[in-house]
Every structure is written in structure tokens, then in C-alpha cells.
Amino acid sequence: TKTRDNILGGVDQVLSGFSSIDEDFYEELEEALIMADFGVHTALRILSDIKVKVKEQHIKDPMEVKNLLKEELMEIMHLSDDAYIFEEKKSVILIIGVNGVGKTTTIGKLAMRYKAQGKKVVLAAADTFRAAAIEQLTEWSNRANVDIVAGQANSDPGAVVYDAVFAAKARKADMLICDTAGRLHNKKNLMDELGKINKIIDREYPEAHKEVLLVLDSTTGQNALQQAKQFKEVANITGIVLTKLDGTAKGGIAIAIQSELNLSVKFIGVGEGIDDLQDFNPEEFVEALFKQ
Amino acid sequence: MAFESLSDKFQNIFNNLKKKGKLSEADVKAAMREVKMALLEADVNFKVVKDFVNAVKERAIGDEVMESLTPGQHVIKIVNEEMVALMGSDESELTFTTGGGPTIYMMVGLQGAGKTTTSAKLAGLLKKKGKKPLLVACDIYRPAAIKQLQVVGEQLSIPVFSMGNQNKPIDIAKAALEHGSKNHHDLIILDTAGRLHIDETMMDELIELKEVIKPKETLLVVDAMTGQDAVHVAELFNEKIGVDGVILTKLDGDTRGGAALSVKAVTQKPIKFAGMGEKLSDLEVFYPERMASRILGMGDVLTLIEKA
Ligand SMILES: Nc1nc2c(ncn2[C@@H]2O[C@H](COP(=O)(O)OP(=O)(O)OP(=O)(O)O)[C@@H](O)[C@H]2O)c(=O)[nH]1
Ligand SMILES: Nc1nc2c(ncn2[C@@H]2O[C@H](COP(=O)(O)OP(=O)(O)OP(=O)(O)O)[C@@H](O)[C@H]2O)c(=O)[nH]1
Ligand SMILES: [Mg+2]
Ligand SMILES: [Mg+2]
Numbered sequence: 001t002k003t004r005d006n007i008l009g010g011v012d013q014v015l016s017g018f019s020s021i022d023e024d025f026y027e028e029l030e031e032a033l034i035m036a037d038f039g040v041h042t043a044l045r046i047l048s049d050i051k052v053k054v055k056e057q058h059i060k061d062p063m064e065v066k067n068l069l070k071e072e073l074m075e076i077m078h079l080s081d082d083a084y085i086f087e088e089k090k091s092v093i094l095i096i097g098v099n100g101v102g103k104t105t106t107i108g109k110l111a112m113r114y115k116a117q118g119k120k121v122v123l124a125a126a127d128t129f130r131a132a133a134i135e136q137l138t139e140w141s142n143r144a145n146v147d148i149v150a151g152q153a154n155s156d157p158g159a160v161v162y163d164a165v166f167a168a169k170a171r172k173a174d175m176l177i178c179d180t181a182g183r184l185h186n187k188k189n190l191m192d193e194l195g196k197i198n199k200i201i202d203r204e205y206p207e208a209h210k211e212v213l214l215v216l217d218s219t220t221g222q223n224a225l226q227q228a229k230q231f232k233e234v235a236n237i238t239g240i241v242l243t244k245l246d247g248t249a250k251g252g253i254a255i256a257i258q259s260e261l262n263l264s265v266k267f268i269g270v271g272e273g274i275d276d277l278q279d280f281n282p283e284e285f286v287e288a289l290f291k292q
Numbered sequence: 293m294a295f296e297s298l299s300d301k302f303q304n305i306f307n308n309l310k311k312k313g314k315l316s317e318a319d320v321k322a323a324m325r326e327v328k329m330a331l332l333e334a335d336v337n338f339k340v341v342k343d344f345v346n347a348v349k350e351r352a353i354g355d356e357v358m359e360s361l362t363p364g365q366h367v368i369k370i371v372n373e374e375m376v377a378l379m380g381s382d383e384s385e386l387t388f389t390t391g392g393g394p395t396i397y398m399m400v401g402l403q404g405a406g407k408t409t410t411s412a413k414l415a416g417l418l419k420k421k422g423k424k425p426l427l428v429a430c431d432i433y434r435p436a437a438i439k440q441l442q443v444v445g446e447q448l449s450i451p452v453f454s455m456g457n458q459n460k461p462i463d464i465a466k467a468a469l470e471h472g473s474k475n476h477h478d479l480i481i482l483d484t485a486g487r488l489h490i491d492e493t494m495m496d497e498l499i500e501l502k503e504v505i506k507p508k509e510t511l512l513v514v515d516a517m518t519g520q521d522a523v524h525v526a527e528l529f530n531e532k533i534g535v536d537g538v539i540l541t542k543l544d545g546d547t548r549g550g551a552a553l554s555v556k557a558v559t560q561k562p563i564k565f566a567g568m569g570e571k572l573s574d575l576e577v578f579y580p581e582r583m584a585s586r587i588l589g590m591g592d593v594l595t596l597i598e599k600a
Contacts, residue, residue, distance in 0.1 A: 034332055035338050035520050037519040041333075098517070099404070099406075099570065100406065101404060130440075131444050132436040132439040132443050133436075135439045136439075185545075186544075186546045219402065219515070219518050221517060221520060221547075222333055222334070222548075223545065223547040224519075244403065246488065247488045248489070248521055248524050249519065249520075250521075
């Protein structure tokens with residue numbers, strides 16, 4: 001598996017430059033967190049927690065602050081025990097998010113993962129809008145060697161999902177994974193359309209466990225918080241996929257989202273290949289925030 | 293939103309002051325704290341924010357407050373002026389090859405930024421202005437990338453040159469130039485695959501393309517929602533390949549778009565167009581001044597001040 005070696009200065013760099021804990025030290029730490037896209041609000045809140053603990057525990061060594069911070073972040077990003085329980089059930093996975101974040105690619109990767117586990121997988125090409133979106137998902141279905149249900153370009157995405165649910169039942173699929181068109185969260189009609197797709201799944205496939213994964217591009221800044229809030233309004237998000245972590249962005253916005261909206265990252269994307277999907281590991285994620 | 297109230301906060305900071313006529317260091321510092329927060333919430337890069345705030349501070353401290361303005365409005369005016377100075381105040385046009393040979397543009401950027409869509413939008417826009425464009429499918433990696441370009445090309449009735457995904461982008465581009473000159477195309481737009489700025493092999497591919505094809509402009513396509521990393525991406529693309537202009541996409545969202553300021557600050561290259569939607573007609577000329585007030589989130593306040 002790939003590691004995320006960032007060439008940006010990380011928290012480690014900041015810490016190593018200080019021999020005592022003072023205001024300058026905290027300011028540098030704040031800067032490092034903000035540079036990782038934590039956002040001002042979350043960065044300040046976390047640091048004020050840390051300051052209290054440093055006082056309480058009479059900590060004098062900057063390197064010990066590092067451990068405190070790590071523990072705090074790992075605590076925030078902790079996954080509940082049932083995070084992956086859907087993988088053991090008959091499930092339908094709805095993939096949603098704004099344009100270009102990596103939804104279709106993530107579906108290709110998930111399909112491969114479940115296929116390799118010996119599961120019966122069906123894909124639904126419910127992005128009927130984007131140019132060649134259907135062909136793109138078809139290519140992934142070929143790579144993973146799984147079934148795909150697709151309609152005509154520009155046809156009703158709800159109808160595709162409807163057909164796909166029918167096919168999943170008939171073929172006794174373990175996993176039905178639905179692609180959707182990228183849409184910006186401030187477009188009311190497109191969000192309504194997504195709400196409808198979501199309802200069709202609830203109505204037509206109540207016996208399946210429903211997993212709704214919001215895909216976020218780790219390069220995205222504070223707007224990702226807005227995305228998560230708005231998508232949460234139309235579908236009950238059960239997890240986040242954080243993509244493009246093979247780049248230099250740290251994806252710190254996921255920490256803001258987890259602490260403000262209580263949405264957990266379940267998967268990370270670390271490349272464009274079919275195997276470049278990993279379970280989220282809070283420790284590795286936090287470790288990577290510190291690395292330079 | 294965190295700083296719809298930036299102007300309110302300014303009012304509060306300066307409310308307690310009598311009209312002293314001059315701004316004290318303490319007042320300016322308090323105001324700059326709010327500006328700093330607002331810019332960071334808008335995703336402007338931390339280092340860019342620091343420089344910006346220092347520049348404003350220096351100008352504002354001790355400055356005479358004009359008769360017509362309150363101290364708060366006066367500082368806002370300075371902030372805005374400095375912002376426009378950074379963003380640039382004029383629109384920036386595309387350049388064209390003169391005398392023989394077609395104008396060639398090469399689109400580059402991270403994965404999913406909007407290169408393919410923007411290639412088509414740009415071709416459509418210039419076709420309306422009388423050019424005869426050819427779109428070239430140099431993305432041989434992404435599944436159905438060629439098909440995507442063909443679909444959008446067809447929607448605009450603009451021909452797409454492709455050679456499948458078994459040829460190298462450099463060979464496709466060379467053949468496209470030949471095809472273009474035979475068919476009298478005066479505008480050639482190369483759609484390239486999305487790539488990470490730290491991917492040496494993929495960056496080398498662009499370097500070679502640029503060396504051989506010699507595009508009139510290399511256009512970096514940047515997603516307006518990009519966070520702190522925007523400076524890093526822009527810096528590396530510019531350093532390694534050389535960028536002539538930037539196109540900012542997905543501005544139809546509700547992001548403040550601080551990436552615009554970051555990218556401009558590190559590359560000094562103009563932002564030429566803004567992507568305003570998924571439709572192929574959703575491409576607009578980029579107005580730096582408007583972007584400045586969008587990032588600060590105080591368009592209304594500025595109109596008020598201008599009238600004062
Ligand atoms: N480096 C990297 N690139 C990725 C990753 N995931 C996806 N991509 C790339 O990002 C681009 C967009 O991916 P898509 O899967 O088409 O994104 P999407 O969300 O389906 O896009 P739309 O359907 O247009 O909204 C493609 O070039 C992918 O190869 C990742 O984890 N790392
Ligand atoms: N809302 C909105 N969506 C846009 C805009 N520009 C592009 N998109 C969408 O963003 C997604 C990615 O666009 P592409 O043109 O495929 O991006 P790309 O940079 O070519 O992607 P790769 O080739 O995979 O690197 C698609 O869903 C587009 O429809 C824009 O200005 N506004
Ligand atoms: Mg897609
Ligand atoms: Mg493309």
C-alpha cells in the first residue's frame with residue numbers, strides 16, 4: 001500500500017523548533033493546523049482543549065504536547081464498532097457528493113474490494129447527466145468484473161435506481177452500489193432529485209442495509225463542511241470517503257466535519273488505481289498530519 | 293456563515309471609539325484579527341493572509357480617517373484596496389498566435405478540477421467569436437475520458453481529434469497539429485489527464501508536451517473550493533511546466549473562493565475565466581474586483597462605501 005509522504009511542512013517541524021511551551025509555540029501550532037485545512041474554528045477549539053490539559057498535567061516539553069494533540073485527534077476520529085457492519089450484510093450503497101471528487105472511481109474500487117471477497121456485486125449507473133459517465137462506470141465494472149445496470153444518457157436517474165434494485169434482488173446481489181451525478185449542494189433542484197433517489201431505495205429495497213457515503217476531495221477547504229451539512233439534509237449519510245490523499249493536502253477538514261457533524265471517515269482514496277482504497281485508520285491519518 | 297458579519301464586527305470594534313480622526317494601533321490590530329479570521333475561513337492560504345494583514349496594518353495605523361467615513365468603513369476601504377491590488381483590477385484576455393500557425397492552448401490541473409468540461413466551454417466560446425477550434429483528447433488514462441470529450445464536442449458541433457488510449461499524448465498532439473493544419477483549424481485545445489503536482493512521471497509528460505507542441509498558453513484549471521493546498525499545487529505546476537493563465541471552476545457553488553487569491557499571490561498569473569456551472573455555456577470572464585469582495589463577503593458594504 002501507498003503511504004502519504006507529504007512534502008509540506010507538518011506539525012513535527014513546528015514542534016522540533018521549540019524548547020519551551022509559550023505563546024509563540026501555540027501560534028505556530030495553530031498555523032500548522034490551519035494549513036492542514038482544520039479551519040480556524042476547529043483549530044482554536046482543539047488548541048484551547050490542549051492548553052487546559054497542558055496546565056493540568058504540568059507539561060513542560062513541547063514533544064509531550066504532540067502526544068496530547070495526537071491522542072485528542074485520534075479520539076475525535078475514532079470509528080464506532082459497527083462502522084463496517086454493512087459489509088457483512090446485504091447492502092445498498094449510495095454514493096453522493098459534489099462534482100469531480102471521485103465518486104465513480106471510488107465505486108470501481110469498492111466493487112473490486114467486494115468482488116474479491118466473493119460477494120455478488122451490482123452497480124447502478126444513475127449518473128445519466130455527465131458526459132460519458134455511464135461509459136466510465138461501465139469501464140470500472142469491466143475492470144472489477146461485476147454486473148452493471150445502466151439506462152440511456154439523460155434518462156431519469158430514479159428509474160435507473162429502480163431497475164437496479166430489481167436486478168439486485170433478482171440476482172441475489174450482496175452489494176448494490178449506486179453512482180450519482182456530481183452536484184453542488186446549493187443547487188436546490190439537483191438536491192431534490194437526490195432526495196428522490198434516496199427515497200426510491202428506501203421504498204423499493206427496505207430489506208437491504210442502507211449505507212450512504214459522502215465523497216469528499218481532501219484538497220477541498222472549508223466548503224466541505226457546507227457540503228456535508230447540505231447533503232445530510234437530503235440523505236442520511238452514514239460515512240465519508242476522503243479521496244486524493246495521495247496528494248499533498250492533509251484533509252484536515254474531515255476533523256472539523258467529524259467534530260461538528262459527527263460524520264466518520266470510513267474509507268480513503270490514495271490513487272487512481274482499482275486497489276487504491278483503504279479502510280480509514282485514525283492513527284495513520286493523524287500520524288500523516290504530523291509528518292512533513 | 294462565519295463572516296457575513298465581518299462588517300458588523302467592524303462596527304462593533306469601532307463603535308466604542310469616538311471619531312478620533314486617526315486610527316490607533318490597537319483599533320487596527322483588533323480589526324485585523326477579524327480580517328484574518330475571515331480570510332482564513334474563506335480558504336486563503338495562511339501565509340498569504342499573514343502578508344496581506346501586515347500590509348494593511350502598515351497602511352492603516354495612523355491613517356487619517358476621511359470626513360465622510362467612520363473608522364470602520366475607512367479600514368474596510370483600505371482592506372478592499374489592498375485586496376484588489378493583490379487580485380489585480382483588470383480583466384485579463386487570452387492571447388492568440390499571430391501570423392501563420394494555429395493558436396494552441398494546453399489545459400492542465402489536478403484530477404477532477406474541470407479540464408475536459410472547460411476545454412469544451414472555451415472552444416465553444418471562441419467558436420462563437422469566429423474561430424475554428426479542434427479539441428484534442430490527450431487524456432489516455434482516465435476511463436472514458438476520450439468519450440467524454442467526444443460527447444461535449446458533439447454537443448457544440450466541434451470536432452474532436454483522438455487516437456484511442458494506446459498512443460502517447462505527445463504523439464497524439466503531434467498528429468493533431470498535422471490534422472489541424474490540413475483542416476484549417478486556427479485554434480487547437482489540448483485536454484490532458486488530471487495529475488498530481490508531485491507525480492514526477494506525469495509532470496514530465498506535460499513538460500515534454502509543452503516543449504514539443506509549444507502552446508500559446510498553458511492554462512491551469514483550479515477548483516474554486518480548493519483549500520490551503522492551492523498555493524502548493526499552483527506553485528509546482530507553474531515552476532515545472534510554466535503557467536500563463538488560470539481558470540477557476542465551480543464558482544457557481546457557495547465557496548468564498550479564497551483559492552483565487554492564493555493562486556494569484558504565488559504565481560502572479562492572471563485568472564482569465566470562471567466556470568459557473570456544468571452547462572457548456574457556463575463560462576464567464578473573470579472579474580478580479582468582484583472576486584475580492586466575494587472572498588471578503590462584503591459586496592454590499594463596498595457599494596455603500598463607494599457611494600459615501
Ligand atoms: N490522485 C487521485 N485521484 C483520484 C482519486 N479518486 C479519484 N481520482 C481521480 O479524480 C478524477 C475524478 O474522479 P471521478 O470518479 O470521475 O469523480 P466523480 O465524483 O465521479 O465526478 P463527477 O461524476 O463528474 O461528479 C478522476 O481523474 C479520478 O481518476 C484518488 O484517491 N487519488
Ligand atoms: N458546478 C460546476 N461543475 C463543473 C464546472 N466545471 C466542471 N464541472 C464538473 O466537474 C466535474 C469534473 O469535470 P471534468 O471536466 O471531468 O474535470 P477534469 O479536470 O477533466 O477531470 P479529470 O480528467 O478526471 O482530471 C464534472 O462533473 C463537471 O461537470 C463548473 O464550473 N461548475
Ligand atoms: Mg462520476
Ligand atoms: Mg478530464
